[in-house]
Amino acid sequence: MLKKLIRHLDYSLIFVVIALGVFGVMMIYSSSYPVALRFNLSIDFFFKRQLIFLLVGCVLFLFAVLFPYKAYMNLTKMLVLLTFILLVIVFLAGKTTNNAQSWLSIGGFNIQPSELAKLAVIVYLSSVLAKKQSYIGNFGKAVFPPLVLVGFMAGLILIQPDFGSMIILVAAAACIIYSAKLRAKHVLxxxxxGSIGLAIFFTFMASDNQIGRFKGAYSPFENPKEGWQLVNSYIAIANGSISGVGLGNGTSKYGYLPEVQTDFIIANVSEELGFVGVLVTLIALFYIVIKGFIIGLRCKDTFGRLMAIGISSWIGIQAFINLGAASGLLPVTGVPLPFLSYGGSSMLVLMLSTGILVNISGFVNMRRKNKEASALHEQEEEVVKPTLRVVK
Known part of the structure; x- marks a missing residue:
């Protein structure tokens, strides 16, 4: 079975994921050494750490590629419980960075449980809704109970506060729920x-810092404090033009664009590699997302279909929010660009998740090949039968 699975894996998807991860490590080295020097760190500090994250991520990716995706249904409770415990620990004793208590410091590395929460919610909802397909039209029995759990998890992330991760988690959950064959009135x-909830949050609960981010996004030149990052992102993008100033030759990383290796790494890509570099990055991300949706649509197993759609939605939504912030389309939320931005938690969970996606593709391709072989065999039998009758 394993050899047969390996033959049917989507190797184009594997190549794009690994290539994007390697490209991200390269761009982190190019963009982070001035930041490392400012903090009296070695020039390759961020590069080495991200390289370690990528290598460990590749191990997780390989494991997920070969591990049957249906087995995750039996691991759902454990994954959700682990995520809850980590989120509660963060709430009680987490490390605060950039006004958000979102991190756990373990062995010199910072872990962000909200990244694991995204995958946990996708696996949980896919498993629960797949089991409830026979009565999915009963909103109170099939849909409402898992929504309570997802809402509680989203609330733990929101109070950190990590609005960006909360939005991604809820949006990915919505994509799974909408794909689970709900009635139109329930979708509405x-x-x-959800719309009322967002309106209430921004009217009564949003902090001054969060409101300031909106001002920085939509009137950055009038609000220099809040719009500092966006204005310098514009400058970096403009400097890059079509082909860029050359790898390593960008100037935005020299204190103009704070910690450019994280949320605004696309600005550094644009400055050093130009529109061409950005376009290649967008095509790679788009390919992963579209491939994921195709895999989901071809998967006849409900659990696999919902999980593939959930993972693809998550990557696409997160990329859109990050790129929107770097271009002024959306407020800055501190969301990393998938596979490129510096961050171990994001890299590890993304590699594990895309490995699951590749595994689903392998089983989908095997099923299609078996179906084609069966149909061909039936056709051959139909051709042979008349001949046998003549011979008799």
Whole structure:
């Protein structure tokens, strides 16, 4: 079975994921050494750490590629419980960085449990809704209970506060729920409730810092404090033009764009590699997302279909939010660009998740090949039968 699975894996998807991870490590080295020097760190501090994250991520990726995706249904409770415990620990004794208590410091490395929460919610919802397909039209029995758990997890992330991760988690969950064959009126109800919730949050609960980010996004030149990053992102993008100033030759990383190796790494890509570099990056991300949706649509197993759609939605939504912040389309939320931004938690969970996606593709391709072989065999039998009758 394992040899057969390996033959049917989507190797184009594997190549793009690994290539994007390697490209991200290269761009982190190019963008982070001035930051490392400012903090009296070795010039390759961020590069080495991200390289370690990528190598460990490749091990997780390989494991997920070969581990049958259906087995995750039996691991759902353990994964959700572990995520809850980590989120509660963060709430009680987490490390605060950039006004958000979102991190756990373990052995010199910072872990962000909200990244694991994204995968946990995708696996949990896919498993629960797949089991409830026979009565999915019963909103109170099939959909409402898992929504309570997802809402509680989203609340733990929001109070850190990590609005960006919360939005990604909820949006990915919504994509899974909408793909689970709900009734149209239930889809409309959830859309209305979500819209009202966002309106209430921004009207009564948003902090001054969060409101300031909106001002920085939509009037950056009038609000120099809040718009500092965006204005310098514009400058970096403009400097890059079509082909860029050359790898390593960008100037935005020299204190103009704070910690450019994280949320605004696309600005450094644009400055050093130009529009061409950005376009290649976008094509690679788009390829992963579209491939994931195709895998999901081809998967006849409900659990695999929902999980593939959830993972693809998550990557696409996160990329859109990050790129939107770097271009002024959306407020800055501190969301990393998948596979490129510096961050171990994001890299490890993304590699594990895309490995699951590749595994689903392997089983989908095997099923299609078996079906084609069966149909061909039936056709051959239909051709042979008349001949046998003549011979008799």
């Amino acid at each position: 109800l959830l859309t209305v409730i």
